Amino acid sequence: MSNAPNQDLRFIVIGAGMAGILATIKLREAGYSDITIYEKNPKLGGTWYENTYPGLSCDVPSHLYSYDFAPNPEWSRQFSPGPEIREYFEDVAKRFGVFELIRFDTEATHCAFADGRWQLELADGSRDQADFIIAATGVLHHPNLPDFQGLDSFAGAAFHSARWDHDVATEGKKVGVVGTGSSAVQIVTALAGEVGELVLFQRTPQWIMPVPNRDYSTEEKENFRKHPGEMRKIRDEVSKAFIEGFANALVDADAPTIQAIQTACEANLEENVREPELRERLRPNYRAACKRLVMCAGFYDAVQHPNTRLVTDPIERIEPEGVRTADGSLHELDVLVMATGFKVEQFVRPMTVIGRNGVALDDIWHDGPSAYLAVTVPEVPNFYMLNGPNGPVGNFSLIDVADLEVGYILQLIEEVGAGRARELCVSREAMDRFNRERKQAAKTTIWATGCNSWYLDASGLPTAWPWTYDRFTEEMAQPKLDDYDVR
């Protein structure tokens, strides 16, 4: 516990996913107790609650994708399945006294800063007030549903990958999957051979990094229980490898590591896709890691399964019987899964946020969402985001990113708690400078080397943190209060 926190401060955390749970634990650890978490879903877990598709797992190894204060000896695999991850968050929320602070089924719809406090409105008509809002609303959770002509006429079941309909049987059925992002690749790998026929509609091929995923043995788990230091060792090793061998390299398109990733992905394609014609249809015409790199060991086997068909002709329309492609073929289907990604520009929205003097966050973000160090926005004091815009999303564990951000935000809160300030948000000047610098730096990242991806803004510029992970760690160590509008 830090010394003498101001017990009068009240906090609202929006979202009981990985980041909201983390923020609440850290606030409590720092001695703050007046906290309410609003969660729109009936269960916690955020993305791990909403995504339940077959094959769901995290592409960050489990011992790294865990809170550092809550290692989990029970992880079943190196990359554990989604339901296990959601259960982990529920277990931690219960063990650390977070669960009882959550109001489920309660969506925050509007918040406004008035007379030095945040006034919050909720979808059920209730209201609340707080000194601080921590928006832990996630990055990728507003499904992007393509407006395919005729989609409504489809006679079978159609749904987005993040809204999997478990009442729909897939066994023995003809299942179509649209998309080749991380979600689609996991779904296809899980369903191949399990359904009657699997049709993958690919608009753009992906580079695939073959990452093995083995089970932890009973003995290994027993060893983790007895010697938690072993989990810490794995965590540290994997973290180091990820940062040095990957995260730091993504922001330098010329880095040798990026070339090594390219070579590994090319070898995966050459060695594991037997038929030359299929191989060419699966070969991307952009550089590896330009789109978010897909990590999967079994995808090419799944695509080559006798019951799987790869369709690369563009989708023209949906008909009652299936998907009609531009070459005139009708691909008959019982189930159509749209693994077509997310609306990434939403962040805290559709909740409306009104900062000082009636300034709307929507207006501040009229050119697209951005946030100083991914955390704060001008004119919106005492409102901090976790994994907000411009955050370091380059395939690194978002748990560690959120952890750094929470540590940074706690220092801002302490300024108020200690009576040195009442309101803090980034100054307009610092925000403008940050935006200028990040846009300049974005040009030399791998994401800017000529592909389409959810990393890009409307002008085609990558919005992700364009510097190294190490630089983010340094920035998060201590707020530069000169960059803040402090009142």
Ligand code: N01
């Ligand atoms: O979504 P995506 P995702 N017609 O945006 C295609 C995280 N994640 O849900 O490339 C036809 O990557 C689109 O085609 P194209 C991870 O950060 C993590 O798969 O634009 N196709 C693309 O192939 C990931 O990056 C894990 O040409 C259309 C696909 O749909 C992020 O979530 C697991 C189309 C969308 O791919 C998003 O992944 C899963 C259309 N009209 C997800 N519209 C982990 O393991 C879109 N597409 C942690």
